[in-house]
Amino acid sequence: MGLDLTFLCSRFPALQPSPISREPGVTCYQLLLPHLPQERAFKWAELRVPKGFPEHGKAFVQLSPDAVLNVPHLDGAGVLCIKGDPGLGPGYTAEERILLLLHAYLEQFLKPWVNGDLDGDFEAEALNYWAIEVMRARSNTNPVRAIWTVDPPPLKARLRNGLLLIPNRIIIAADEQLRITNRVVQSMGQSATQRVKVLIADIPISHAFTPTTWPRTTSDLERILKGRLPSAELLRLQSSHSRRGRDIHRVALLRSPDVAFAYLLPGGPPTVLNVDRGKKTFPPLRKPLPLMTSRIDPDWTVGRDQHPEVQARQAKHILVLGAGALGSPSIDHLAKAGVGRISVVDADTMSSANIGRHLLGADSVGKTKVDAIAQRINSGYPATVVIPHAMTTAEWLKKNTLADVDAVLDLTGEPDVRAQLDRARLSHPCPLLIGWMEPYVAAAHVCVLPSGQRWLQGAQDPMSGLEAVVWPSEVIRQEPGCSSRFQSYTAAAAAHAVALVAECALEMIDSTAGSLDPTVRSWVRGQHFLDKHWPGLLHKEWALSAREHDGLTMIRQFP
Amino acid sequence: MSITKSAALVNYAEQAKPARLTKALESLAILNERFVTYDSARHLKYSPWAQALNAANLHITVREDEISAAAGAYQEVAEHLAANLSWPPEAISIRTQGSVSTKTLIRSPMGGEKFDIDAVCEVDISRVQAANPMEFFGSVGRALVELEAQAKRRCWNIPFPRQPFYLEFTPSVPLDNVPTQTLASMAPRYRASRYEKTALAVVDTPTQSWKTSNPAGMSQWVDDTSKRPLIRVMKMEAYAMDEARASVSPVPDQTVEITDTLRVAIRLFKRHRDMCVRRNIIESSTKPISIIIVTLLTTCYEGLADLNRSFEHPVELLVELAAFMPHLVLKLDGKYRVDNPTVEGENFAEKWNDDEGERHRAFMTWCDALSADLKTILALTEPQEISKRVREVFGIPAPSSDGNGLPSIQIPAPKATPASSGLA
Numbered sequence: 001m002g003l004d005l006t007f008l009c010s011r012f013p014a015l016q017p018s019p020i021s022r023e024p025g026v027t028c029y030q031l032l033l034p035h036l037p038q039e040r041a042f043k044w045a046e047l048r049v050p051k052g053f054p055e056h057g058k059a060f061v062q063l064s065p066d067a068v069l070n071v072p073h074l075d076g077a078g079v080l081c082i083k084g085d086p087g088l089g090p091g092y093t094a095e096e097r098i099l100l101l102l103h104a105y106l107e108q109f110l111k112p113w114v115n116g117d118l119d120g121d122f123e124a125e126a127l128n129y130w131a132i133e134v135m136r137a138r139s140n141t142n143p144v145r146a147i148w149t150v151d152p153p154p155l156k157a158r159l160r161n162g163l164l165l166i167p168n169r170i171i172i173a174a175d176e177q178l179r180i181t182n183r184v185v186q187s188m189g190q191s192a193t194q195r196v197k198v199l200i201a202d203i204p205i206s207h208a209f210t211p212t213t214w215p216r217t218t219s220d221l222e223r224i225l226k227g228r229l230p231s232a233e234l235l236r237l238q239s240s241h242s243r244r245g246r247d248i249h250r251v252a253l254l255r256s257p258d259v260a261f262a263y264l265l266p267g268g269p270p271t272v273l274n275v276d277r278g279k280k281t282f283p284p285l286r287k288p289l290p291l292m293t294s295r296i297d298p299d300w301t302v303g304r305d306q307h308p309e310v311q312a313r314q315a316k317h318i319l320v321l322g323a324g325a326l327g328s329p330s331i332d333h334l335a336k337a338g339v340g341r342i343s344v345v346d347a348d349t350m351s352s353a354n355i356g357r358h359l360l361g362a363d364s365v366g367k368t369k370v371d372a373i374a375q376r377i378n379s380g381y382p383a384t385v386v387i388p389h390a391m392t393t394a395e396w397l398k399k400n401t402l403a404d405v406d407a408v409l410d411l412t413g414e415p416d417v418r419a420q421l422d423r424a425r426l427s428h429p430c431p432l433l434i435g436w437m438e439p440y441v442a443a444a445h446v447c448v449l450p451s452g453q454r455w456l457q458g459a460q461d462p463m464s465g466l467e468a469v470v471w472p473s474e475v476i477r478q479e480p481g482c483s484s485r486f487q488s489y490t491a492a493a494a495a496h497a498v499a500l501v502a503e504c505a506l507e508m509i510d511s512t513a514g515s516l517d518p519t520v521r522s523w524v525r526g527q528h529f530l531d532k533h534w535p536g537l538l539h540k541e542w543a544l545s546a547r548e549h550d551g552l553t554m555i556r557q558f559p
Numbered sequence: 560m561s562i563t564k565s566a567a568l569v570n571y572a573e574q575a576k577p578a579r580l581t582k583a584l585e586s587l588a589i590l591n592e593r594f595v596t597y598d599s600a601r602h603l604k605y606s607p608w609a610q611a612l613n614a615a616n617l618h619i620t621v622r623e624d625e626i627s628a629a630a631g632a633y634q635e636v637a638e639h640l641a642a643n644l645s646w647p648p649e650a651i652s653i654r655t656q657g658s659v660s661t662k663t664l665i666r667s668p669m670g671g672e673k674f675d676i677d678a679v680c681e682v683d684i685s686r687v688q689a690a691n692p693m694e695f696f697g698s699v700g701r702a703l704v705e706l707e708a709q710a711k712r713r714c715w716n717i718p719f720p721r722q723p724f725y726l727e728f729t730p731s732v733p734l735d736n737v738p739t740q741t742l743a744s745m746a747p748r749y750r751a752s753r754y755e756k757t758a759l760a761v762v763d764t765p766t767q768s769w770k771t772s773n774p775a776g777m778s779q780w781v782d783d784t785s786k787r788p789l790i791r792v793m794k795m796e797a798y799a800m801d802e803a804r805a806s807v808s809p810v811p812d813q814t815v816e817i818t819d820t821l822r823v824a825i826r827l828f829k830r831h832r833d834m835c836v837r838r839n840i841i842e843s844s845t846k847p848i849s850i851i852i853v854t855l856l857t858t859c860y861e862g863l864a865d866l867n868r869s870f871e872h873p874v875e876l877l878v879e880l881a882a883f884m885p886h887l888v889l890k891l892d893g894k895y896r897v898d899n900p901t902v903e904g905e906n907f908a909e910k911w912n913d914d915e916g917e918r919h920r921a922f923m924t925w926c927d928a929l930s931a932d933l934k935t936i937l938a939l940t941e942p943q944e945i946s947k948r949v950r951e952v953f954g955i956p957a958p959s960s961d962g963n964g965l966p967s968i969q970i971p972a973p974k975a976t977p978a979s980s981g982l983a
Contacts, residue, residue: 012968034965038943039950039957096971103968114962120669205839212951213838223931227840227924254839 003049004095005029012102015047025051031061031105040114042067047102054094058085061105069129069211071113072121076132082108126208126259133214134290141282143249143271145169147262147293150180150382153255157203157228159237164249165192167274173200173253173293180382184296187379198249199240203228208259214290218266221252221288247284253293257305260293298383302338309510310338314383316509317341319405321393321421322412323348323369325494326435326501328359330411333502335377335384339509342377343405344370345389345396346412357491393417402428407508409433411501415461422456431508431516435501436463439475440533441489443468443543444497444523446504447558450516462559468524468543475534496523496551518558525551562865564900569862572886579879605872607942609817611949612874616823618955619665619830621674626659629676629724636703636717636728640680643702650683656729656774658849661781663825668837668954673722677714679729679774681759684736692769696762699730713761713770729772731759734902737769754779754901776901777853784857785821787864789876820873821860824880825853827953831929834954840928841921845914851897851907851922852884858900859883878933885926888919895919 005017016030031045043064050057061080068074073081084101086092092100112118122129148170161175168191174181175197185192203224207213215221225234240248249268254261264285271282295301302310318339320331323346334342350364350372364372370388377386389396393412402408402424410417413436421432429451437444445466449455455462500523508516524546530537539547546552562570633653641648657677658664664674680699700708700715708715714729737760754776760769817823829849835841859880870876889896894912899905911918932952939945949955 013966037958037960039947040959091974092971099968100970103970106965106968111962111965114960114965116956116959119956123669203839206843207837207839209839212954213834215838223924223928224838224840227835227921227928228842 007095008098058087059098059101069132072118076135080109122210123208126210129211130261134292137290142289144171144264147171147173147291148296149173149293150296153204154202159233160200160202162198162200164196164198166194171198183382187382199237200251200253201225201229201237203254205254205256209261218288221263262291262293263288296382298338302383313338314340316406317404318407319343320409321345321417323373325357327411328373329498330501331373332359335381337506338383341385343387344373345393346370347390347392357494393420397424402430405430407431409505411435418455422454433505433508437497438467438469441493441497442525442530444500445520446500447520448504448508449518453518466520468522468540470538470540520556520558522554565858565862566865568858568887572883575886576882605874607945608874611946613817615949615953615955616826619826621664621666632719632726633678640702646682653678653680660778663822665826665829668833674724675727676724677727679731681731684732690738692762693767696730713763729761731761734758734760758902771902771904773902780901781857784861789864789870790873791869791871817873820876824856824877828852830953832925835925835928841925845918845921847922847925854897854907855884855887856880859887881929881933885923
């Protein structure tokens with residue numbers, strides 16, 4: 001459709017009605033600029049209307065390329081990032097939308113820019129502008145594509161070793177002395193078949209760089225390196241060579257807990273890349289290459305810096321018994337929550353019947369569950385290492401003790417395991433979590449016992465007494481052989497149980513000695529759910545309050 | 560002939576520092592030739608630099624009227640002290656100290672940050688009361704509890720949440736209030752100095768003892784020194800301007816700027832230091848503190864005046880001050896010394912001696928960066944480029960104008976409540 005430009009120009013005379021042809025798919029109208037102080041001037045501003053407007057797309061304002069990184073709130077193409085055209089939703093006409101956009105251009109951008117009110121805005125979104133700088137300098141033949149950090153910034157500037165991973169050309173800003181480095185490298189598989197040592201000046205900063213303060217030249221960078229690195233380390237950086245006497249890559253990493261900037265310094269070895277059918281060698285860089293950084297440290301990947309407990313979890317070793325429908329997704333949650341080490345014990349092999357409710361899928365059928373889980377977690381979550389033990393609990397307890405285990409999760413549902421654990425905890429007391437589900441996941445229970453609190457009450461296993469539903473004998477309670485039919489349940493129904501286990505486990509792992517009470521936490525579905533699965537099912541008396549609800553979580557003292 | 564301490568320091572520094580930059584640069588040699596015919600107007604050759612540096616100086620200077628708005632805050636503090644303490648009001652006097660009293664208060668590179676107003680509260684208490692410095696410090700803090708004063712090393716920080724400044728408030732007593740024995744132990748070599756009348760004792764809370772200080776003497780010293788003539792051509796200014804008007808046409812701007820060169824140097828150099836911190840070249844925790852910059856620059860200026868040195872133009876002097884600065888820090892018996900010239904026993908560089916050289920290194924790094932930046936500015940010749948580079952170096956935003964004068968658009972009425980975005 002055509003815009004009523006006469007109307008628009010009458011409302012905003014700076015808008016020029018004749019379109020300019022710049023690129024296909026978009027119509028551009030010049031916006032005359034007022035007189036701007038020389039340092040605030042840019043070549044042009046345009047109203048741009050995409051093809052299909054107003055039904056498709058939104059109108060926007062774009063400034064000339066000379067404004068990028070000189071004027072804040074512009075993306076790399078010069079498009080002004082303001083709340084302008086509200087789009088089709090709120091019901092404005094096309095002309096009204098353009099007026100709203102032009103109003104925003106005036107009030108949110110042009111006036112405050114001329115007044116100097118936007119001058120501090122670069123700092124607030126420093127990394128957006130840094131990304132533009134990086135994109136401008138980037139080429140396919142760069143020796144390095146990005147830097148990954150795996151630990152917090154140092155307190156004082158220092159020189160450290162790092163690893164350039166080839167062929168993916170990522171630098172890990174740490175060496176193998178940090179366990180997480182190996183985990184990250186391992187997780188990259190074929191993209192990190194070769195490791196090359198690099199030297200990194202790791203410099204803590206207290207101010208985010210902006211286009212006016214970030215280093216632009218080698219000498220700007222040298223100034224920072226000279227000012228911040230101890231002189232012996234500066235000398236080592238300047239004169240560094242690999243063991244074979246070749247130049248090595250050097251990186252300046254400038255970071256605070258919130259932002260990071262990095263440069264590959266000029267020099268270094270030539271870069272050999274696969275091109276077409278052969279290899280091609282590219283000469284070393286002549287000027288510093290700005291690089292993006294990503295944080296792979298647990299505080300960030302696990303909790304986006306908002307969970308101080310991650311540090312303590314990193315030091316924990318948790319033993320998980322049972323890697324089935326409850327165990328396998330619970331392990332996944334523990335890894336996502338930043339537990340450092342998880343030993344998993346299960347003798348089972350993944351079968352097709354498991355696919356519907358297991359963490360693993362068809363690609364793992366035929367593999368032992370623990371090995372496949374370890375492979376999956378170890379490559380996906382660098383904050384955690386899973387140690388697989390393809391054996392029964394009894395076998396594991398023969399070969400190991402609970403001495404270096406901080407807590408045990410028993411998710412096997414097997415009475416023998418509970419009895420074996422009770423014995424093992426006599427010699428090495430540690431907190432224990434027992435989690436299980438009732439048929440159809442009509443209820444799930446998590447019992448948390450502090451060190452020293454036994455599960456067995458005399459010779460009695462209290463499990464069935466803790467359950468919520470009265471089950472008729474026709475309902476099979478224990479999973480028999482693989483060939484038998486078993487009351488199936490959806491992974492969605494089980495997700496409630498998994499969440500219950502994972503939350504209780506994390507509470508137990510985070511708790512301090514002496515702060516843990518012996519409790520049973522139960523998720524109990526209401527009558528409607530029970531009726532859907534088996535006629536005439538009834539709640540036990542203690543669980544009756546769940547009847548009316550879709551489901552209810554209840555906490556009881558362990559008897 | 561005996562020479563002053565400042566002159567001796569400058570003499571010593573002259574041997575270590577490189578030759579005058581303004582004599583070595585090609586850009587200036589060309590200008591020298593251009594202006595050589597008008598000997599008396601030669602100072603005009605510096606005018607592009609002077610204008611650019613002046614603009615930077617004006618931008619960073621916190622104006623007198625902004626500072627005087629803080630006077631009400633002292634009054635409030637004084638009233639709290641008088642109301643909450645048993646001292647008679649006439650025994651309490653509050654006055655500014657630090658950069659406010661030396662007229663070198665500058666803005667932070669981020670416009671929104673508060674500026675710091677330093678004030679000293681002098682209480683004429685009896686020698687008996689002065690025997691316990693911590694008790695004195697604590698009683699001042701308790702009197703200011705309603706103002707949410709926070710204790711720092713030697714002062715109370717009062718936030719004044721609705722004001723563009725905060726107050727750093729240092730309790731002090733006249734030096735002669737302090738018992739003689741204590742006085743002897745805190746400054747064993749104490750002797751009369753030029754500004755002894757205003758010397759004070761302040762409380763150093765980490766050591767729980769009195770320390771000498773002389774804020775009034777310090778600002779008097781800066782003021783006295785800044786008035787001493789170092790610019791040769793200044794006397795000829797009127798004549799030079801006439802001459803220029805007659806023969807060099809057009810003359811872009813005939814006023815000689817940055818004539819209060821000592822204070823301009825203090826402000827610009829402090830700003831440069833702040834920019835070095837923003838550029839992460841030096842760390843905020845170890846940056847050279849302002850009082851060290853003030854002391855070194857004033858010493859240098861004084862020494863140059865004592866030695867009867869003269870300069871053609873403030874720009875020349877400014878560059879020289881930067882070049883001298885790293886050579887003016889004394890190292891005696893392995894200890895760095897930047898002595899307070901107005902009172903015995905206060906070494907502003909005290910912390911430099913127990914930080915494994917970090918602060919000294921930060922100071923030297925900054926001095927190098929400052930000299931290098933001034934050199935790049937002087938190496939330019941185009942006024943526009945000079946102005947651009949000065950802005951970059953000192954972190955001065957582009958000049959603004961009145962955007963509110965631009966037209967407005969009437970916007971259509973809102974149609975519907977916009978949908979909110981969920982959390983994913």
